Amino acid sequence: MKKTVMVTKIEPIWQHQSWQDELSNAICDKKQLLKLLELNESQLNLSVNAALKFPLRVPTSYLNKMQKGNPLDPLLLQIAPLVNELVNTPNFTEDPLLETERNPVPGIIHKYQGRVLLITSGACAINCRYCFRRHFPYQDNNPSLKDWQASLQYVQERPDIDEIILSGGDPLAANDKYLRRLIEQIAEISHVKRLRIHSRLPLVIPQRVNDDLLSWMDTDRFDISMVIHANHPNELDSLTAQGFKSLRQHGVTLLNQSVLLAGINDTAEILIELSKKLFSQGVLPYYVHALDKVAGASHFDVTAAKGRELQQQLLDNLPGYLVPKFVYTEPGSTSKKPL
Numbered sequence: 001m002k003k004t005v006m007v008t009k010i011e012p013i014w015q016h017q018s019w020q021d022e023l024s025n026a027i028c029d030k031k032q033l034l035k036l037l038e039l040n041e042s043q044l045n046l047s048v049n050a051a052l053k054f055p056l057r058v059p060t061s062y063l064n065k066m067q068k069g070n071p072l073d074p075l076l077l078q079i080a081p082l083v084n085e086l087v088n089t090p091n092f093t094e095d096p097l098l099e100t101e102r103n104p105v106p107g108i109i110h111k112y113q114g115r116v117l118l119i120t121s122g123a124c125a126i127n128c129r130y131c132f133r134r135h136f137p138y139q140d141n142n143p144s145l146k147d148w149q150a151s152l153q154y155v156q157e158r159p160d161i162d163e164i165i166l167s168g169g170d171p172l173a174a175n176d177k178y179l180r181r182l183i184e185q186i187a188e189i190s191h192v193k194r195l196r197i198h199s200r201l202p203l204v205i206p207q208r209v210n211d212d213l214l215s216w217m218d219t220d221r222f223d224i225s226m227v228i229h230a231n232h233p234n235e236l237d238s239l240t241a242q243g244f245k246s247l248r249q250h251g252v253t254l255l256n257q258s259v260l261l262a263g264i265n266d267t268a269e270i271l272i273e274l275s276k277k278l279f280s281q282g283v284l285p286y287y288v289h290a291l292d293k294v295a296g297a298s299h300f301d302v303t304a305a306k307g308r309e310l311q312q313q314l315l316d317n318l319p320g321y322l323v324p325k326f327v328y329t330e331p332g333s334t335s336k337k338p339l
């Protein structure tokens with residue numbers, strides 16, 4: 001049964017290019033990146049070897065939010081394969097959360113009580129350099145629809161699981177026909193009450209929030225939440241605001257989880273602005289997560305002491321509902337922990 005919500009028609013002001021076109025036309029070439037941002041090679045220490053380990057990938061919608069001529073742009077630093085990634089840092093590993101030990105059947109990661117992650121798509125719209133799954137074996141965890149049976153059987157046999165988290169990669173990189181069929185199959189498992197979607201696509205390619213997506217989300221079968229993973233206020237603009245408004249009008253609860261990243265969002269001013277801007281777009285700040293120690297990302301690390309100092313500054317300057325929880329994940333642990 002459909003939810004009875006009043007939905008204002010949003011004018012499709014961005015639809016000059018479909019989201020799939022944006023995905024396939026993403027910038028993957030460093031020369032093209034430099035040219036579009038009006039930078040030269042001496043200004044940005046890009047590394048071919050870093051890009052070979054984890055390719056450069058950024059859609060033009062996201063690139064358009066960067067400041068031209070600024071090699072320190074906080075959005076650019078999230079996607080630029082820099083020489084720093086080649087530094088070997090002790091304790092930074094390929095599987096920092098030991099997820100491959102929590103992978104009981106292909107496609108499922110079962111870390112926490114009562115909920116499981118379903119690797120819905122191994123693809124991403126954007127390659128974030130700090131990603132803790134940048135080395136994840138997606139090739140072994142990318143089942144097609146006909147292979148979902150083993151994953152869903154796993155959930156079916158465990159009545160304590162009442163939440164499924166669509167993860168990836170980016171689950172919304174899959175098309176809506178595929179997602180609709182998957183959701184229909186999940187809906188048959190009566191003890192699953194909540195569906196959570198972790199996606200950067202509504203930020204990175206805002207036109208991903210289209211009628212096809214909204215139509216399968218418009219259901220009373222589950223409570224649906226979406227965690228959008230914004231790290232910096234510059235990622236939010238009028239297009240993201242439109243997408244979030246549509247999602248909320250269709251009953252989706254919006255939350256944000258940021259990663260604390262050196263040189264990108266490790267100041268109180270930026271985090272305060274991010275919280276305020278998120279709320280103005282209908283998204284609740286939920287977590288600021290310490291960097292998971294993944295190989296290739298040590299240059300983004302911020303000390304726990306600095307994280308705690310930032311948290312205090314947010315507490316001093318914001319109402320409680322705008323202060324995200326500052327947390328970290330211990331490898332193999334069954335819950336996040338306060339920083």
Ligand code: SF4
Nearest residue numbers: 124127128131169200
């Ligand atoms: S999984 Fe998320 S954080 Fe990792 S590269 Fe994809 S979009 Fe970025």
